[in-house]
Amino acid sequence: MTAPALTPAEELATRQRPNSLFVATGFAVAGGVMLVAALIAFYLGFRNEISDPDTNWVPRGISIPNAPLVMAVVTAVLSMITAQWVVYASRRRERGHTFVAIGITILFGVAWINMVFFAFNFMEVGIGTTQWSNLAYTLSGMAVAIGMVAIGFLALMAIRAFGGEDGPEGTAPLAAAVMFWHFSVLAFIALWYVVFVVK
Amino acid sequence: MTEATTETAGADSVLPPHEHRNPIGWLTTSDHKRIGRLFLVTALLVLAGGLACELLVRIDLTDAEDFGVLDADTFGQIFVLSKDLLVFGGLVPLLLGFAIYVVPLQIGAGNIAFPRAALASFWGWFATGGLLIASYSINGGPYGGEAEGVDLYILALAGVLLSLLLGAICVAATVLTMRSPRLFVDDTPPFAWSALVTAAMLMVTFPVALAQLVMIYIDHRYGRLYLDGNYGIFQQLEWLYRTPQLYVYAIPALGAVAEVIPVWSGTRQQQRPVVSYAIGAFGLAGFGAAASLANEPVYFEDYQGLLNVGLHALALVSVVVLLGAWGATLVRSRRLPRLDAALLAALAAGFVLLVATALAAFGSFVDWLGNRDVPLLATTWTSAGQTLVGGAVLLAAIAALAYWSPKIWGRRLGEPLSLLALLAALAGALLGAFGPAVAGALQDQPYLVFEDPNQTSTYADLVDDVGNADAFSAMGAAGLGLLLAAVALIGLNLVLCVLFRVGAPAAADPWGAQTAEWALPSPPAMGPLDELPDLVDGTPLLAPTAAAGELGTASPGEGTDGDGAGEGADEQAGSEVPV
Numbered sequence: 001m002t003a004p005a006l007t008p009a010e011e012l013a014t015r016q017r018p019n020s021l022f023v024a025t026g027f028a029v030a031g032g033v034m035l036v037a038a039l040i041a042f043y044l045g046f047r048n049e050i051s052d053p054d055t056n057w058v059p060r061g062i063s064i065p066n067a068p069l070v071m072a073v074v075t076a077v078l079s080m081i082t083a084q085w086v087v088y089a090s091r092r093r094e095r096g097h098t099f100v101a102i103g104i105t106i107l108f109g110v111a112w113i114n115m116v117f118f119a120f121n122f123m124e125v126g127i128g129t130t131q132w133s134n135l136a137y138t139l140s141g142m143a144v145a146i147g148m149v150a151i152g153f154l155a156l157m158a159i160r161a162f163g164g165e166d167g168p169e170g171t172a173p174l175a176a177a178v179m180f181w182h183f184s185v186l187a188f189i190a191l192w193y194v195v196f197v198v199k
Numbered sequence: 200m201t202e203a204t205t206e207t208a209g210a211d212s213v214l215p216p217h218e219h220r221n222p223i224g225w226l227t228t229s230d231h232k233r234i235g236r237l238f239l240v241t242a243l244l245v246l247a248g249g250l251a252c253e254l255l256v257r258i259d260l261t262d263a264e265d266f267g268v269l270d271a272d273t274f275g276q277i278f279v280l281s282k283d284l285l286v287f288g289g290l291v292p293l294l295l296g297f298a299i300y301v302v303p304l305q306i307g308a309g310n311i312a313f314p315r316a317a318l319a320s321f322w323g324w325f326a327t328g329g330l331l332i333a334s335y336s337i338n339g340g341p342y343g344g345e346a347e348g349v350d351l352y353i354l355a356l357a358g359v360l361l362s363l364l365l366g367a368i369c370v371a372a373t374v375l376t377m378r379s380p381r382l383f384v385d386d387t388p389p390f391a392w393s394a395l396v397t398a399a400m401l402m403v404t405f406p407v408a409l410a411q412l413v414m415i416y417i418d419h420r421y422g423r424l425y426l427d428g429n430y431g432i433f434q435q436l437e438w439l440y441r442t443p444q445l446y447v448y449a450i451p452a453l454g455a456v457a458e459v460i461p462v463w464s465g466t467r468q469q470q471r472p473v474v475s476y477a478i479g480a481f482g483l484a485g486f487g488a489a490a491s492l493a494n495e496p497v498y499f500e501d502y503q504g505l506l507n508v509g510l511h512a513l514a515l516v517s518v519v520v521l522l523g524a525w526g527a528t529l530v531r532s533r534r535l536p537r538l539d540a541a542l543l544a545a546l547a548a549g550f551v552l553l554v555a556t557a558l559a560a561f562g563s564f565v566d567w568l569g570n571r572d573v574p575l576l577a578t579t580w581t582s583a584g585q586t587l588v589g590g591a592v593l594l595a596a597i598a599a600l601a602y603w604s605p606k607i608w609g610r611r612l613g614e615p616l617s618l619l620a621l622l623a624a625l626a627g628a629l630l631g632a633f634g635p636a637v638a639g640a641l642q643d644q645p646y647l648v649f650e651d652p653n654q655t656s657t658y659a660d661l662v663d664d665v666g667n668a669d670a671f672s673a674m675g676a677a678g679l680g681l682l683l684a685a686v687a688l689i690g691l692n693l694v695l696c697v698l699f700r701v702g703a704p705a706a707a708d709p710w711g712a713q714t715a716e717w718a719l720p721s722p723p724a725m726g727p728l729d730e731l732p733d734l735v736d737g738t739p740l741l742a743p744t745a746a747a748g749e750l751g752t753a754s755p756g757e758g759t760d761g762d763g764a765g766e767g768a769d770e771q772a773g774s775e776v777p778v
Contacts, residue, residue, distance in 0.1 A: 017376055017380065018375065018376055019376065020312040020313065020372045020373075020376040020377065021313075023371070023372045023375050023376050024312065024313065024368050024369075024371075024372040027368045027371055027372070027398070027399075027402050028368065030399075030402050030403060031364065031402045031403070031405070031406040032406065034402070034403045034404070034406040034407055034410075035406035035407070035409055035410050036410075038406065038407040038410035038411070039410045039413075039414070042410065042411070042414060046425065127417070127421045127422075128420075128421030128422035128424070129422070130424070131424050131425045134414075134417050134418050134421060134422065134424060134425075135414070137417060137421075138413055138414050138417045141413075141417075142410075142413060
């Protein structure tokens with residue numbers, strides 16, 4: 001039997017079938033959003049249980065280094081731009097630009113993670129000393145962990161791209177990694193705002 | 200309809216180069232059918248272990264004045280272990296196994312998306328599940344006395360959840376990106392649709408549990424400042440094991456029932472879109488993560504209680520709608536369907552789930568009113584709901600095994616043993632829920648035994664002064680015993696069918712089924728399909744007469760086994776689907 005001809009709607013559906021890795025990454029990002037949202041909710045919930053949290057929540061004597069943390073946020077935001085540059089260049093098969101953009105993006109990622117480590121060293125807050133310190137380590141640690149996964153994912157997809165996958169059809173894996181990168185930065189900003197600005 | 204389905208080789212054909220028949224092949228396979236079988240068999244074994252642990256707990260509750268079989272600390276550990284094994288070791292992986300095996304075949308995909316990730320999902324679940332059990336052996340787990348064991352438990356449970364999430368993502372990506380080019384998502388078979396809904400709901404609920412596990416781990420390892428140490432673990436996570444979250448684990452069960460009933464009716468599912476929407480709504484109702492963010496006892500009252508009522512009511516309405524659609528399908532067939540184990544188990548699963556959702560909705564509504572001293576959902580009323588949902592999933596699994604066993608193992612399961620398992624599961628679910636429900640409603644028998652460390656030795660005080668609590672607990676224990684017997688009967692049936700090859704080999708389509716997997720040999724050859732079918736409908740094998748709702752379709756199971764069997768069913772499908 002001969003297959004009936006495609007209707008316009010069927011043709012559209014066939015053309016728009018997304019890449020498996022991109023969809024799977026979308027699911028992972030959805031899960032990550034719930035993870036971050038839950039962490040923030042728990043943090044604020046515990047903070048809410050404290051009487052006069054504005055003065056009693058963060059232990060006295062702890063000085064939060066706002067300058068490096070704001071720099072970390074700015075660096076992370078910049079990395080979103082360079083990450084998008086990766087996709088832009090890859091779609092146009094500009095391999096040189098693609099790998100330069102990947103390199104800069106990963107460098108920015110390492111930089112903002114390094115600044116978070118620096119901030120915790122500067123604060124000299126010990127884990128296990130107060131409820132706030134445990135939660136701050138938990139939320140910041142999760143942001144750093146998500147950032148490391150994003151770096152690893154982008155590096156892995158860069159290797160694939162190095163093997164020749166690019167162009168309008170071959171960019172999906174890199175685009176998936178960049179989507180996760182955007183999520184990791186937004187997650188970091190949300191967690192930074194809750195832990196170090198709202199406190 | 201399909202243009203072509205070209206898989207002609209059976210299970211004994213030449214293996215693909217990267218597949219091996221030896222045990223190494225099971226470690227390295229990238230064939231979704233093997234991965235699905237791994238999940239199915241292992242999950243059944245773990246399910247039996249979980250039911251045995253739960254039975255121990257229920258037996259202990261029959262003697263309220265003393266911890267009869269188990270001491271106080273061990274009781275708490277076994278209490279949680281049984282829930283872990285039943286939910287994350289048994290029910291979820293069992294249904295995931297069906298999904299990994301069946302869904303790619305149903306939607307015309309050559310394999311599952313990311314087959315190595317799916318394999319990693321199984322072995323990750325297997326390894327971390329083993330670590331979880333091992334953590335109890337060194338006195339860990341919630342209520343455990345060994346700090347390292349408790350930490351190991353937390354990490355292992357996180358690993359189990361991540362592994363199951365990975366498998367769910369593979370199934371969801373398969374449905375969304377690898378189905379036949381002209382097959383729309385809303386035309387996919389109901390089981391594939393239910394697998395997609397399950398994956399989506401797991402993706403928005405399990406991460407909340409992971410966030411809690413990270414917090415618990417940090418707090419438990421460093422200072423134990425605000426989560427009550429090992430006594431706070433289960434309190435934080437117990438929403439994972441109760442309704443509405445339990446409904447998420449039951450979504451594929453609805454999909455399996457929705458596959459069986461139209462086949463036995465010999466006609467197209469009536470109100471097909473309604474069925475899809477109802478399964479989706481049932482999944483939305485399982486948004487237990489919303490409830491987890493509220494602290495008890497506020498959980499049951501105020502706006503959070505109202506949310507709880509809304510979610511439970513949505514689940515109840517969804518199940519009522521589904522039962523209505525399935526009833527309409529059975530009526531539409533205009534003939535009495537054969538009362539095989541698959542159909543009976545599917546109907547029983549629907550009925551038990553109706554009771555479960557009604558019971559949970561009533562409990563949440565009563566608690567929202569706030570007239571009781573002890574919230575109903577803080578009593579063994581919750582245990583009753585758990586038993587009913589678990590029983591419904593088990594019944595659906597019996598239906599699914601009876602229905603898909605020809606496709607998975609190449610043979611039909613023995614009908615008498617399947618019927619016995621069905622009866623044991625149905626009786627076990629109802630009996631196992633009735634006792635705890637009455638004990639909870641009338642005698643306030645507590646669900647959570649250990650609210651805080653000071654209560655470890657006072658459970659007897661909580662229940663020994665109320666009448667007949669022991670007797671109702673004994674009924675619950677008897678029900679659990681029957682559920683365990685049902686799993687044992689399923690296992691025996693599988694051993695006879697798979698290992699001892701009792702019964703004749705099944706035909707490609709012994710049921711006169713409707714979905715694409717039945718156009719392939721039973722079982723399909725290992726490895727990806729050589730040529731993919733071009734599906735435009737989720738029910739390509741549905742005969743035109745049946746699709747139009749007319750009489751004349753073959754009755755399931757008529758003359759279907761052995762060589763040349765099943766031809767009637769194949770003829771029903773018409774010549775459009777060469778097998």
